[in-house]
Amino acid sequence: MELIQGQVITWRSLALVVTTLVLVAIFHNVCSLIMYFWWTPRRLRGIMEKQGWKGPKTFHILAGNMHEIMKFRDEELSKDLALRNFDTGSRILPQYVLYSQKYGDKFFYSYGPIFKIVVTDPNLVKEILTNKLYYKESLNIMIKLAFFGKGLFTLNGRNWIERRQIMEPSFHHEALKGMVNTMVKATTLVLDTWEKKIQDAGGSTELEVNNDMGIITSSVISRTTFGNNYKEGQQMFEQMEALVQLLTKAFANPFFFLPGYRFFPTPxxxxxxxxxxxxxxxxxxxxxxxxxQARVDESFCAKDILDLMMSTNSNNKNKKVIDGTTSQLNIQNLVDECKTLFLAGYATTSSFLTWTMLLLAEYPEWQERARSEIREVCNFNNDIDATKLNQMKIVGMILNEVHRLFPILPQLTRVASKDMQLGDIFVPKGLVLEIPVFHMHHDPKLWGENVMEFDPNRFTNGVSKACQHQQSFIPFSGGPRYCLGQNFSLMESKVVVASVLSRFKLSVSPSYKHCPENLFLHSPKFGVQLIIKKLDT
Ligand code: HEM
Structure with a gap:
């Protein structure tokens, strides 16, 4: 009886413990949700309002101010736009135009439940980008899993420092020099198809170049990362494209932002x-x-980015990095870094090159100036190397001007890891700071009155002479987290421009509809249609 009673007591206590635990878990989750969606944005807003910052009076608990911003953006996107009109802020960063007009320079808004302030002063921007206490905002979990994993792009703190040390040698000047040939080869393969199409069409043809720039950059990144295994690497791009499409659609669903939504088995x-x-x-x-291969072949030496990464990684085996611990990547870390390089290295440069082709076609005088330089530097043969790329000054000026007018990542964000002072702004822990790169690149106070014109001449004496403040030009970000692939991308862009202009003449097709949009990246909504002619040599 006692035993039975004892058992009853045990079962009862067990049930009580389980129920309490479940209730505590539910209570904890409900509190976290209330903090995330309601309390934190309101608390941060109160702190900023007290300091004279202004912004929209109301925001939706899930969507924040997104409905108003998207409505404004869609209206702007539906308007016709002239190709030489670079004043496109209302479609690329609509929140900036919408709220800076209403509330002045010191404004805030809510992106979904995330409360943000926008900072444009170049001195403050420099402080934000260089101070490691401002960390990278965490990405939506689905985007993170799909494209970056726990890779360099998403890591923070000590993990980021360790990873950057392993990744950097793969992008040093010496390593990059050896990749120029691969870049030329991948470009030539696509340009040969252009030549064939022109021949078939009897002298000139219309081509959508965004697609072909994507083929070149995906081929370059898979060949430079995976060498002989590039074909397997290239299979990934189709899946990545499909993922971009699916995630873009999923973004329209407000539940997508709910914690744990990814576990729902929706189609x-x-x-x-x-x-x-x-x-x-x-x-x-x-x-x-x-x-x-590396294990069985003693003579195995670094040939491509993956080899370089793996060899730096194995050299790290016995090296103490920080706090006396060793840092070595496991297979999942390597997978995440490859994913990161594939997305960061392919879609960015592909959109950038598409805008470059468009502007070269639209400004024939600059197309010709670049062509003369290329003729002088490499005599129009495909004998391009790193030294020759360095000598292409005019091409470099054009690329800078395209980066200024069409920054591929039009905004950057950072989060305060603790209460801090930024100039005369008190920045509470957890506040998200947005840097509107696009608007800084188009600000007449920083660039002069001709800011809305395509004028590569402004870069004749380098970036420091082109604008009021070095931090006004940040297409590749700044501070310790600047783009790891900056030099890789600049080399690749010069190779593609030099190869295209050595063989073809470009002009804009009448079927091209100018519609820049910011969908993860700053890219042309309907692609870019150009008329391509073979150059008379
Ligand atoms: C037009 C081409 C490119 C542009 C405009 C661009 C832009 C950027 C920007 C703005 C960031 C910093 C983001 C932030 O601070 O929040 C970044 C980071 C990064 N980029 Fe690029 N990128 C380009 C090409 C590439 C290429 C070709 C690669 C690799 C092959 C690459 C790899 C990376 C990586 C790994 C990071 C993360 C760096 C870190 O956090 O330490 N990017 N990129």
């Missing part, structure tokens, strides 16, 4: 998980084969 979530899994499988296979 879209299932497709996304399947694609992520497929990509990881391809990458793991490539890396495992490499690890095996």
């Amino acid at each position: 879209s979530n299932r497709k996304i998980s399947k694609l992520i899994h497929k990509n990881e499988k391809i990458l793991k296979q490539i890396i495992q084969i490499r690890q095996e």
